[in-house]
Amino acid sequence: MTEVRRVSSGAPWEEIFGYSRAVALPNGLVLVSGCTSTADGRIAEGTPYEQTVIAFGVAVAALEELGLGREHVVRTRMYLTHARDVDDVGRAHKELFDDVRPAASMIIVSGLVDPSQVVEVEVEAFRGAPES
Secondary structure, eight states: OOSOEEEOOOOHHHHHHTOOSEEEOTTSEEEEEEEOSEETTEEOOOOHHHHHHHHHHHHHHHHHHTTOOGGGEEEEEEEESOGGGHHHHHHHHHHHHTTTOOEEEEEEOSOOSSTTOOEEEEEEEEOOOOOO
16 A cells, blocks of 8 residues: 555544544554444444444444454554443453453543543554555
């Protein structure tokens, strides 16, 4: 790959705010924007665990569109609005990435764009070094 590739998930904010769901760089790095429990343009409320599963599902779907899977994930970031949700969010992360073991951060923030959402996730993946 010699050019930057961008994919969209169709979320309304991508067009409104001018960003891509994921960007694949020529060096093999793939960056996935913050994902929440928004599916098909609708916010799916639910427990912190359920929101995390949906959010990571959005991120993995973006990776799959670029030909990668969860096994390519090298870093995750989880933004939570409440420290009390650490165990639920961590459990969802472990279920998806236990055998992958990416570098991970869990950060408590004061809020997200929609107050019904309690978690947002970011993912970075690596396709592998380009062949020369």
